[in-house]
Amino acid sequence: MNDKGVRMSVYRVIDVIGTSASSWEEAAREAISTAGGTLHDLRIAEVAKQDIVVSDDGTLLFRSRIQLSFKYTPE
Known part of the structure; x- marks a missing residue:
């Protein structure tokens, strides 16, 4: 807590x-879902970049x- 009693x-x-193979939305959903399996207390997901690989x-x-x-929780 800070000096005003507010939890930081x-x-x-x-x-x-x-x-x-279907969409950017599905790719984003997959990234969040997979990361959420090991990361706890997710707060915000922001799309930083989208691209397409053409085979x-x-x-x-x-x-x-x-x-x-x-x-963040200290180890």
């Missing part, structure tokens, strides 16, 4: 990249780079 929090931000046969792979913030 610290958050950590990491980048994760999700992929999908030689024309197949598209949607990628979403997500910045995730979660409450």
Whole structure:
């Protein structure tokens, strides 16, 4: 707590990249869901970048780079 009795929090931000053959939304959902399996107290997910990988046969792979913030707990 600070001197005014307000509880202070610290958050950590990491980048994760999700992929999908269908959409950027599905790629973002996959990134958040997978990261949420090991990260606790997720707070905000922000799309930082989206791109598409085009394979030689024309197949598209949607990628979403997500910045995730979660409450920091010292080890």
